[in-house]
Amino acid sequence: MGAVLIGYGETSVGEAVGCGYEALNMWATREALSDTGLEPDDIDGLIASAPFRSERFPLPRLIEHLGLAPLQFAELTGLGGASHVNSIKRATAAVETGRAETVLVVAADALSSEVGPSTVIESLAESVGTFEDPANIVPSLYAHVANWHIDTFGTTRKQLAEVASIAYEHASMQRPDRVHETETKSADEILDSPMISTPLTADQCALISDGGAAFIVTTEANAERLDRESRGNSERPPVRLVGFGAQHTHDHLTQMPTFGETGAVKAGQQAMTEADVTHDEIDLLEIYDCFTITVLRIVEDLGFCELGDGGSLIESGDLRLSGKWPLNTHGGALAQAHPGMPSGIFHITETIRQLQGRAEATQVEDASTALVHGNGGVFSTQAVAVLERGDTRD
């Protein structure tokens, strides 16, 4: 039985949304149920994201809170920003093998108000472990790779900053409750924000936000039934996973085999080969953007340009809304929201919006094929999915 993504839900996002971890997960779930015309009883599978704060048994606690018991399939994610792209595969596989009929994938956290920026920064630095320099915070790890790129290929700081400028522009076009940052910023303004770790300024680092999102995967038969029963005339095609790839390569940045090849090379090839699509057939790119250098490296490794040419691609305008491959049309973790572990899920809900033609001001015309990417750790885990509007190959 084929599986499809049928709809999504999002909470408001920002610095103090006014809800804790459990309530934000309920909020995202409520929106996803309302969007798809499903009832809580229709959900028999769950993939969730643990809270940033430490908790002994987060999954049973969340299941009880969401009122979804009994479930026959429930898992927690653990791949950081790569978790949710990976969850698309896990959820569709669960449906296709009959382990569940309808899976809710949800991820939300109150990273800003419940955990707080200084705790987030310090505890993420601790998680790096004792064998890398303890002065390093996560941005400084990515910064090592950014300077490697600058020294090796002549990439400029302004080209890196342009990644964030694109993100702020796309965020500014959203409804205000959907984004943490609402104003556009030029590359020069991005460069003028406080220096965190050269060459990365504050505006080139992911936000620290409250918020979350959810999406629902079910059988094609259910999707057809729901379309008939509850949506009437609304044209809302299901979204199909047509290609997937993942690579797990290292934990410590010093143990990354080479900065010149992340796992995204193979993960991307796997996903695009399985989907049987070429780069020219991709209508939009949703690339995990914890830092500007992440995007610059990943567009290279996914083959949208050669290694070393990421700066030129970013400068070319091809990644803006009017360009060949609009990038992170919701604003990404740099400008839309970054609630910690849940942050990559917005790249997926945005993809669903785009492929269902519901993306309002940032709608990519005739979007039918999208590539969505997740990055976990420090380039440690790379997950790539190719999603298509469900009626594309009928």
Added chain:
Amino acid sequence: MTNRPMPSATTDHERQYWQRVADGDVCIVRCHACGSASHPPRRYCPVCYSDDWTFESITGTGTVYGHTCIHRPTRTFEADAPLVSAIVTLDEGPRLMGQVDCDPAAIEVGRRVCLDTSTLSSDDVRLVFELQE
């Protein structure tokens, strides 16, 4: 500069590693079963799973692979900012991360560096490199 005391380790191989660093003898792991060099130390060789390995002292020379000048380090090291951090490819092969005592503008990928072991003690196990000509 702010000292970094020896981390409290819970396993024998990690205790031995940090004691060697504190003694000024920074080591990598050499596996005698497969010949591979690795870092950080683990109970079993990450290539062949053998436990037939020993610590091998490094010469301390290597080449800068990545670098950054940290303006906002972790709280403990706030007073040291801005400080230069680098990933160094040791001449023995494995990579280490450490601080570099230099002008931030002077460092770049490919620069040769040498570990300054004179600062190492049980009260301070920060790896500090110096730029070579």
